[in-house]
Amino acid sequence: MVYPLSSPLLELHHLGRDYGSITALSDISLTLPPGRIGLLGPNGAGKSTLLKILLGWLPPSRGTGRFLNVELTAPAHLRRQLRERVGFMPEADALIPGLSGVEYVAFAGELCGLPRRHALRRAHEILHLLEMDEARYRPVESYSTGMRQRVKLAQALVHDPPVLLLDEPTAGLDPAGRDALLQLLEHIATQYNKSIILSTHLLADVERICDQVVVLAAGQVCAAGQVEHLKDPRGNRYRLQTYGEDEVFATQLRLHNITVLDHHRPGAWRVLVPADWKPQHFFKIAHQSQTIIHRLVPDEETLEELFLRLLSANKMKRGEDAGPPSLSTGEK
Ligand SMILES: Nc1ncnc2c1ncn2[C@@H]1O[C@H](COP(=O)(O)OP(=O)(O)OP(=O)(O)O)[C@@H](O)[C@H]1O
Numbered sequence: 001m002v003y004p005l006s007s008p009l010l011e012l013h014h015l016g017r018d019y020g021s022i023t024a025l026s027d028i029s030l031t032l033p034p035g036r037i038g039l040l041g042p043n044g045a046g047k048s049t050l051l052k053i054l055l056g057w058l059p060p061s062r063g064t065g066r067f068l069n070v071e072l073t074a075p076a077h078l079r080r081q082l083r084e085r086v087g088f089m090p091e092a093d094a095l096i097p098g099l100s101g102v103e104y105v106a107f108a109g110e111l112c113g114l115p116r117r118h119a120l121r122r123a124h125e126i127l128h129l130l131e132m133d134e135a136r137y138r139p140v141e142s143y144s145t146g147m148r149q150r151v152k153l154a155q156a157l158v159h160d161p162p163v164l165l166l167d168e169p170t171a172g173l174d175p176a177g178r179d180a181l182l183q184l185l186e187h188i189a190t191q192y193n194k195s196i197i198l199s200t201h202l203l204a205d206v207e208r209i210c211d212q213v214v215v216l217a218a219g220q221v222c223a224a225g226q227v228e229h230l231k232d233p234r235g236n237r238y239r240l241q242t243y244g245e246d247e248v249f250a251t252q253l254r255l256h257n258i259t260v261l262d263h264h265r266p267g268a269w270r271v272l273v274p275a276d277w278k279p280q281h282f283f284k285i286a287h288q289s290q291t292i293i294h295r296l297v298p299d300e301e302t303l304e305e306l307f308l309r310l311l312s313a314n315k316m317k318r319g320e321d322a323g324p325p326s327l328s329t330g331e332k
Contacts, residue, residue, distance in 0.1 A: 007069065009034045009163065009195050010054070015063035015072070016219075017049050024049040026219040028063070034162075036189050038206030038227075039199040040307055041216035047199045050216070051165055054197070056082040068163060084113050087156030091168040094152065101127055101136040101143070101151045108155035119158065126154045130184060146177040153181070157188070163195045164188075170205055182208050207303045215310050222314040231306050237261070237299035240269040240282065244291030252285040270299055 008031050015028040025046045041047050052058040054067050056079030065072040068085050096104055102123045109119030127136040130150045135143065140151060149169060156164055169185065170178040186209055189196050198210060206213060206227075213230065215222040223230055242249055246266055253260060253271060262270035279296060286293045301309075 008032060008066075009037075010065070010067050012065035012072075013063055015053070015060050015065050017046075017053060017058065018061045023219055025053075025060075028216075028219075028221055030214065030221055030224055032212065032214070032224065034195040035212050036196045036210040037198065038210035038213040039197055039216070040201075040203070040206060040213055042311065044218075045216040046219040047216055048167070051088075051167060051197070051199055054082070054165060055086060055088055056080055083111075084159060085161050085163060087159065087161040087164045089152050089156040089164065089166045089169055091171055093148065094155075095140040095143075095148060097139070097141040099140055100138060101132060101140055101147075101154070104140050104151060105136075105154045105158050109158035112159040112161075114159055122158050122160070123154070126157050127151075129157075129188075130154050145172045146174075146180070149173060149177075149181055150184075153184070161194075163197070166196060166198045166200075168200050168202075169198070170200070170202060178205075185209055203303045203307060213303075215307060217311055217314045218318065220314070222310040227303065227306075230310075231301040231303075232309070234299060234301055236273050236275070236277070238269075238271055238273065238279070238282070239295070239297050239299045240271065240293060241295035242267045242269065242286065242291045242293055244286070244289060248289040249286065249291045252289045256281070256285060267294075 010030065010032045012028050012030045015025060016023065017025040028050070039047050039050070049058065053060055053065075053072055056070070056072075056076070059076075059079075060072055067082065070079060070082050070085075072079065096107070099107065102120070105123035105127060106116070106119040109122055110116055114122065124136070127133070130153060132147065132150055132154070135147055140148070143151060149172075153166075153169065156166070166185070170181055173181060182205060185196065185198075188194060189209065196209065198206060200206060211226060212224070213227055214224040244267075246263070250260065250263070253269075256277075257274045258277070259272040260269060261272055262268075282293060282296055
C-alpha cells in the first residue's frame with residue numbers, strides 16, 4: 001500500500017474523548033508528517049485512548065481528524081478501512097493458544113482482508129524476516145517472551161501496512177531481547193519505508209527509533225515535533241574527558257567562572273561556561289594545568305531531560321490557568 005509521502009500522516013483538530021465524566025483527551029490539535037513518531041506521556045496521559053481512536057476502535061467525543069486520509073469521525077464501517085492500512089502490535093498478550101505461530105499470523109492476515117493462501121504465504125515470509133524459522137511451527141503458548149513479542153509484531157506486519165502502531169513493544173524483554181527487537185524495528189522502518197507510532201514509557205526506545213515525538217500529559221499535547229528541534233541547544237554546557245591532576249584543573253575552571261555540574265569519575269566533567277566562553281579556551285586552561293583533554297563535546301539535552309522539562313512546564317502552566325499548553329503543538 002503506497003500513500004503520498006507529501007500528505008500528513010495524521011491531522012487532528014481540537015480532538016477530545018471522554019469516558020463518562022472522565023476526560024481522557026481534552027483538546028488535541030496536531031499535524032504529523034510520515035516518519036517514526038514516539039508517543040510519550042505519564043500514566044493516564046491519554047496515549048492508549050489516542051491509539052484506539054487512530055485504530056478506528058473509538059470515535060472521538062469532539063473535534064475532527066484524519067489518519068492516513070481516513071476521517072476519524074466517519075461511520076464505523078468507513079473507519080474500518082484503517083485496519084487494512086495500519087498494523088497494530090498491542091501491549092497485552094493477544095495470542096490464540098492452540099495455533100502455531102504461522103497459523104496465528106496467517107489468521108491475523110485474513111482478518112485484515114488478505115485471501116487465505118496469500119495470508120499464509122505472507123505469514124511464512126514475515127516470520128522468516130523476524131528470524132522465527134523453526135519456531136513458526138510451534139504452538140504460540142510455548143513461546144518465550146521474546147518470541148511472543150516477535151509474533152505479535154509479525155501479525156502487525158502480515159498485510160504489509162504503511163504504518164505500524166506499537167504499544168510498548170519491548171515490554172518484558174531482557175536487554176539482549178530488547179536490543180534485538182529494536183534493531184528489527186529500525187530495519188523494518190528504514191528498509192521498508194514504514195511509518196511508526198511507538199507508544200512507550202522507555203525513552204531509550206524512542207531515542208533509538210524515532211525522529212519525532214508527541215508528548216501528552218493529562219489529555220493535552222505538551223509538545224510535538226522533531227526531537228532535534230525540541231531539544232534545548234544549551235550552548236553553555238560541555239562534557240570533557242581529561243587526563244591529569246583533577247584538583248589543579250578544577251582550580252583553573254573555578255578561576256574562569258566555570259561551574260562544575262558533575263564530576264563523579266576522575267577526569268569526567270560536565271560544566272557550565274560563562275556567556276563569552278569559546279571551546280578553544282578549554283585547551284588554554286588545560287595547558288596551564290598540565291592536563292590533556294581527550295574529549296570535548298557540547299552537553300546536549302537528553303530525551304529524558306527534554307521529557308521532564310516539558311512535563312514540568314505543562315504542570316506549571318496548568319497550575320496557572322486551565323488554558324491550552326504554551327509549547328508548540330504543531331497545529332497549522
Ligand atoms: N474505558 C475507560 N473507562 C473510563 N476511564 C478510562 C477508560 N480508559 C481510560 N480511561 C481513563 O482515561 C484516562 C487516559 O487513559 P489512557 O489509558 O488513555 O492513558 P495512557 O496514557 O495510555 O496511560 P498508561 O500509560 O497508564 O497506559 C485515564 O484517566 C484513564 O483512567
